[in-house]
Amino acid sequence: MRLRNIPRADEVILNHPIAIKNETANRGIWSSVFQNNHPIHIEIGMGKGQFILTLAKQNPEINYIGIERYSSVLLRALEKYDSEEFCHLTNIRFICMDAGDIQDVFAPEEIGRIYLNFSDPWPKARHAKRRLTSVNFLTKYAPVLNKDGILEFKTDNRPLFDFSLEQIPEAGWTLLGHTFDLHNDPTMNEGNVMTEYEAKFSALGNPIHKLIAKP
16 A cells, blocks of 8 residues: 655654664564563554554554555554554554565564565566565565464455465465455454455455465
8 A cells, every 4th residue: 555645754753752763773682672572473564554553452462563665654553553542552663664674674583473464466467576475575574483473464355365375385385274255254253353454345345365374
């Protein structure tokens, strides 16, 4: 998701206490940022932040880091954090960065879970490597996940989901579970937290697809 450019976004991010400015300096020492040794879960392409902020509120024993490439989108997540519902949370941080740089920001086995939600499908074949579930990216995620680490991916885009199911074994990963209709799958839907896009697409009658995999 990309919003129109908002000139004040960069300044807000620079001055906001939960927006990390020099993320590579924290590689391997993210526990010091949160001042605890709780597990770290990340969402790549977090959009306006509803999903990861809700998780942080529900699970104070887990540290969450939301990654978003576009500053104008990250601004909206910061504004949501500043609301009365979320402003008290201490287990959440945001980073404005490209997912391709993930190994520069997180050390080997530093992350327990990666969430990908409604990622850009990059529908043209020549752009396949840009898809966040491509072998290109799965190869980058694998080293930062710990031995029990997993990846969860949700989308309403069936071609992207089919592509992702093919990429999992090609990258040497193991598919732990998947469904083509999440909201009608009692097992996979247990504890599901909906994103803004998920609520919108579900209301339109679009089935939501989900997979869980590990390196």
